[in-house]
Amino acid sequence: MKIAILGATGHLSKCAFWVFSKDPESEIFLFSRAADKLRQLELLRDFSTCKLHFENYKKFFENEYDVIFNGIGVWDTPGGKPSDIFATTEYFDNLILDYQKRHFDSVSIHISSGAAYAADYMQPVEKTTKTQLDINSIRTGDYYSIAKINSEAKHRAFEALNIVDIRLFGFFSRFMSLEYPYLLSAMINSIKTNSEFKAISENFWRDYIHLDDFSALLLGIASAGKINTAVDVRSSQPVSKDELIRLFVDNYGLKVCYDDSVAVSKTGVKPHYYSVLENAVYTPHYSSLQTVEDELMYFVGGKL
Numbered sequence: 388m389k390i391a392i393l394g395a396t397g398h399l400s401k402c403a404f405w406v407f408s409k410d411p412e413s414e415i416f417l418f419s420r421a422a423d424k425l426r427q428l429e430l431l432r433d434f435s436t437c438k439l440h441f442e443n444y445k446k447f448f449e450n451e452y453d454v455i456f457n458g459i460g461v462w463d464t465p466g467g468k469p470s471d472i473f474a475t476t477e478y479f480d481n482l483i484l485d486y487q488k489r490h491f492d493s494v495s496i497h498i499s500s501g502a503a504y505a506a507d508y509m510q511p512v513e514k515t516t517k518t519q520l521d522i523n524s525i526r527t528g529d530y531y532s533i534a535k536i537n538s539e540a541k542h543r544a545f546e547a548l549n550i551v552d553i554r555l556f557g558f559f560s561r562f563m564s565l566e567y568p569y570l571l572s573a574m575i576n577s578i579k580t581n582s583e584f585k586a587i588s589e590n591f592w593r594d595y596i597h598l599d600d601f602s603a604l605l606l607g608i609a610s611a612g613k614i615n616t617a618v619d620v621r622s623s624q625p626v627s628k629d630e631l632i633r634l635f636v637d638n639y640g641l642k643v644c645y646d647d648s649v650a651v652s653k654t655g656v657k658p659h660y661y662s663v664l665e666n667a668v669y670t671p672h673y674s675s676l677q678t679v680e681d682e683l684m685y686f687v688g689g690k691l
Contacts, residue, residue, distance in 0.1 A: 388609065391416045391452040393444075393459050393479060396424045399498050399555075400458030401562035406602045409452070411671055413437040416452065418444055445459035455483055455495040469527050472534040472672045479587060480538055487548045494549035497542065499617060501556035501660060504533040511592075512619065512662040513555075539617055551608045551668075552617040556661045559595045559678060561685035570628070570651070571679065574635050575686045583642045585649045586632060594625040594661035597681065607668040619662035626675035634679065639687055672682070 390407045394400050395417035407413050415437055419425050427442045459479045472572075483495050483517075505518045518536075520529060535552075542550040565572045570593065576586035596604070604620065635641035651657075672679075 388412070388451045389414045389416070389451060390454045390456065391418060391447070391450070392456045393418045393483075394430055394457070396421075396438065397421045397458045398560070398563050400456065400602060401646060402507070402560055402598060403456040403458060403496075403605060404560075405562070405598065405606045407456075408435045408437050409602075410540055411436040414440070416442055416450055418442050418447065420444065431527050434467050444482070446485060451490065451544065452486075452493055455493060456605070457483060457495060457497045459498075469530050470544075472530055473537075476534045476538050480541060481648045484541075484545065484548070487545075487550070491548065494551065494609060494611070494614065497538065497550065497552045499535045499539055499552035499554045500531065501554050501619070501662060502532045503539055503552075503554055503617075505529065505532040508577070511625075511659045514665060543615065543617075545560065546615050549611075549613060550615050551611075553604065553608075554617060554619050554662070557593045557595050557675075559682055560598055561682050565686070568652075570631070574631065574641060575683075578635065578641055581642075583644045584632075584635075585630065585645055585646045587647050587649055587651060588645050589647070589656060589658070590627050591651070591658045592625045592627050592630050592661060593631075593675065594620075594622050595675040595678040596620050596622050596671065597678040600669060600671045600673055603669040611668065618666045618668055619664045619670055621662050622673055622675040622678060623665075623671040624646050624674040624676070625659075625661040626679065628678060631679065634676070635645075639683075640665040 390413060392400050392403055392415060396419050404415065417428050417439065419428065429440055450582065457479055459475060486618065487493050489496060501512060503517050504512055505520045506512065506516050507519055539552045542552055559571050563572065565576055574584050608614065626644055632643055636643060
């Protein structure tokens with residue numbers, strides 16, 4: 388199988404490489420906009436048995452791919468502006484669509500988000516969840532949701548092409564950069580620096596898919612045949628902020644102070660930011676808590 392991974396140095400793309408590179412028969416084309424980042428990727432040759440190519444996007448149409456993984460378009464790109472999400476998403480969407488119009492058997496996998504629901508998340512996402520965007524009062528925090536809605540709508544319009552949007556509500560793995568201002572990265576950084584982690588008193592819930600379940604998801608899509616849909620990515624069970632704090636306090640000595648003035652995210656607390664919708668592609672076997680426990684060892688080593 389030939390796989391193109393766009394945005395190859397990003398978190399999700401590294402996870403996709405981890406999935407597809409396990410097959411020694413795979414041929415993987417890694418794309419990045421920065422030449423220095425491509426040179427960093429050359430180190431992967433020492434850890435992979437499959438055939439690797441390191442390319443810039445000018446050569447995207449020079450090869451044929453069975454699967455295209457689009458890992459570009461995250462919210463918190465360092466140095467980027469919130470409005471950049473529109474042009475970035477549109478550019479790479481069109482690049483991939485142009486390719487698929489010429490190669491009907493290829494399948495593309497796009498990173499979407501639970502933010503595409505643009506709901507208040509007072510309850511978990513389900514079939515009847517309604518978008519709550521105020522079209523007459525668009526906020527900066529809405530840009531990401533709107534970009535993902537636009538992208539998904541365009542993908543559904545090309546129903547003859549094999550396109551899957553995977554809506555992530557949260558993601559944590561050994562490949563995550565601790566530079567991003569996420570809940571788990573903040574907790575890990577507090578452990579590493581022996582500093583207090585500032586938490587709000589209100590409890591909330593998040594969902595983290597295990598890498599083995601993520602592998603089942605990607606491989607299921609790659610082998611699905613004709614497919615054009617969106618999938619809510621979920622673990623077998625979400626985890627609460629209070630459960631995560633107990634895990635970190637009991638096992639890693641995390642120091643916690645409560646401060647309700649702390650900003651949880653750019654888009655608010657989102658009390659139940661996870662989905663209960665099932666799908667026909669994969670069945671999750673690991674809970675969010677199991678995911679965090681398994682991946683934490685790559686950041687902080689063994690427990691106390």
